Amino acid sequence: MEIFIAQVINGLSLGSIYVLLVTGFNLLLLVAMIIHFSFPVVVVFSMYMAWIVLGLTGNNIFLGVAAGISSAILFNIITAPMFQHIMKKRGEVDINSTMVLSMGLGMIITDFLSHSINSGFPIAFPDNLTGRAAGPFIQFGLISMSRGAFLALTVGIVFVTGLFWLLYKTKQGRAFRAIAEDPNGAKLVGLPILKTGLQSYALTGFLGGSTAILMAILLGSASPGLGDQLGHKVLAVSIIAGLGNLKGGLIVGLSLGILEALVQGYWTGTWSNAIAFVIMLIAILVKPKGIFGMKL
Amino acid sequence: MGQNKTSDKVILEIDNLAVSYGHVNALKDVSLTVNEGEIVVLIGANGAGKTSIMETVLGVNQVDSGTIKFQGKDITNKPADKIVRSGMFLVPEGRGVFSSMSVTDNLLLGAHHNLKGSKEKMDYVFSSFPILGERKDQVAGTLSGGERQMLAIARALMSSPKMILVDEPSIGLAPKIVNDIFEILVQLNSEGYSILLSEQNVYKALKCAHRGYVMETGKILLSGTSEELLNNSEIRKAYLGA
Ligand SMILES: Nc1ncnc2c1ncn2[C@@H]1O[C@H](COP(=O)(O)OP(=O)(O)OP(=O)(O)O)[C@@H](O)[C@H]1O
Ligand SMILES: [Mg+2]
Numbered sequence: 001m002e003i004f005i006a007q008v009i010n011g012l013s014l015g016s017i018y019v020l021l022v023t024g025f026n027l028l029l030l031v032a033m034i035i036h037f038s039f040p041v042v043v044v045f046s047m048y049m050a051w052i053v054l055g056l057t058g059n060n061i062f063l064g065v066a067a068g069i070s071s072a073i074l075f076n077i078i079t080a081p082m083f084q085h086i087m088k089k090r091g092e093v094d095i096n097s098t099m100v101l102s103m104g105l106g107m108i109i110t111d112f113l114s115h116s117i118n119s120g121f122p123i124a125f126p127d128n129l130t131g132r133a134a135g136p137f138i139q140f141g142l143i144s145m146s147r148g149a150f151l152a153l154t155v156g157i158v159f160v161t162g163l164f165w166l167l168y169k170t171k172q173g174r175a176f177r178a179i180a181e182d183p184n185g186a187k188l189v190g191l192p193i194l195k196t197g198l199q200s201y202a203l204t205g206f207l208g209g210s211t212a213i214l215m216a217i218l219l220g221s222a223s224p225g226l227g228d229q230l231g232h233k234v235l236a237v238s239i240i241a242g243l244g245n246l247k248g249g250l251i252v253g254l255s256l257g258i259l260e261a262l263v264q265g266y267w268t269g270t271w272s273n274a275i276a277f278v279i280m281l282i283a284i285l286v287k288p289k290g291i292f293g294m295k296l
Numbered sequence: 297m298g299q300n301k302t303s304d305k306v307i308l309e310i311d312n313l314a315v316s317y318g319h320v321n322a323l324k325d326v327s328l329t330v331n332e333g334e335i336v337v338l339i340g341a342n343g344a345g346k347t348s349i350m351e352t353v354l355g356v357n358q359v360d361s362g363t364i365k366f367q368g369k370d371i372t373n374k375p376a377d378k379i380v381r382s383g384m385f386l387v388p389e390g391r392g393v394f395s396s397m398s399v400t401d402n403l404l405l406g407a408h409h410n411l412k413g414s415k416e417k418m419d420y421v422f423s424s425f426p427i428l429g430e431r432k433d434q435v436a437g438t439l440s441g442g443e444r445q446m447l448a449i450a451r452a453l454m455s456s457p458k459m460i461l462v463d464e465p466s467i468g469l470a471p472k473i474v475n476d477i478f479e480i481l482v483q484l485n486s487e488g489y490s491i492l493l494s495e496q497n498v499y500k501a502l503k504c505a506h507r508g509y510v511m512e513t514g515k516i517l518l519s520g521t522s523e524e525l526l527n528n529s530e531i532r533k534a535y536l537g538a
Pocket of ligand 1: 344
């Protein structure tokens, strides 16, 4: 029983990361109207930027964290005009061509990381960031939580709550939801579509950058291929939950984290990806439009 | 139905407007004016170009040639959010309310560019449309057609507009509700809002409007006061079945 609880807690931490990634992806889909399945690659890119700055500053945590968060925001804002250019040119939502752009950006980043940083070898984050050397952060018998797991879970809860608050209680959130429901209708009531879209790029950049830091703490390392691997998972979670369904993404993201942790706890870590994808395959065969329905 | 006193001051002036969607020439050389305090109706069959005029005035469509002036200022090809900010609001064809959002949220979207005083404005629209007040926490998707039309009109009021464009409000509504909606428009007009209305319900629309324009395939065929149009024999034949 204690192993079970321990693994569920670990799973929730990992799941929080998935939820943050899926939520960023869904927000871009709903508000900016792009399929940015390389969004997790941008997040891994931000992990690398944090790592570089940590190395340059003698492991200054504040600067490392700032570099990770700001590089995701900057990357999103700098690439936004390209995505928006496609939308303006077509005069309509064209998700397909944004997918090609996202794919291209993802490949460029992954290639850059595997050729130009640390000779393509995995990078490891310093102990003063990950808290590895300090041992478990919380411990009750077999149930223990590393600092990374604890942070991922609490920050995940705070951010997701904050995000839902923003979406449902603020003026910006109202505009986000209106554009998500009916972009054309949103234009007719005079909502600034491109400006609001840009705000969503900045917001998801912030989410992505923060996720990058949490991943650095939780995983302790990163490799060039991590982004693609996460990209596949995030796309799968989002489709299984129902594309654009924020609440669905929350539930499926957490479930995936728990599932993987249980497989690791009771069976073998090396198979957790394959098993997760088998279960997701079954889910998509049973519910092709997603468990909770698309929100597009 | 009563009619508001109008002034000679022009609030909206469209000159030689042409608009196309790809190869489709939706509007050809359209000129019209709306004076302050007027209800002006655009009459025309499906595809005549009524919606195209309204959406172009609002800044949603690209203008090929011609000019649009609102309150004396050139607004041709200005973005829609700027035009809304300057005091114009559209009540779209088919209402255009956001069905997954609450009545309150829908109303606040109308005031998106200026939330100051939105509390008072909300009280004002709830006193004009008590039914919306009763339904304020419900999502708009649960409203009846007539209630949705009221919501779309109330949302326009939330933007504190000078002028309201109302695109075929009677579509899909029972005759009794259509009368209510037209009465609301006349009432709003008497409170000072200038209104450009589009309708296929020609008789009722002309009864509440001051003037009208008759459109066909992207052109203005005829114009005149409501009385002139109601007595025009061609219109009687084509639209009034007499
Ligand atoms: N987005 C578009 N792309 C191509 N053609 C369009 C588009 N919108 C309108 N049209 C065409 O422009 C013409 C005018 O259409 P519009 O919607 O303005 O007519 P309408 O008078 O509002 O008709 P209805 O009474 O049916 O609403 C029609 O021939 C229509 O097919
Ligand atoms: Mg129309």
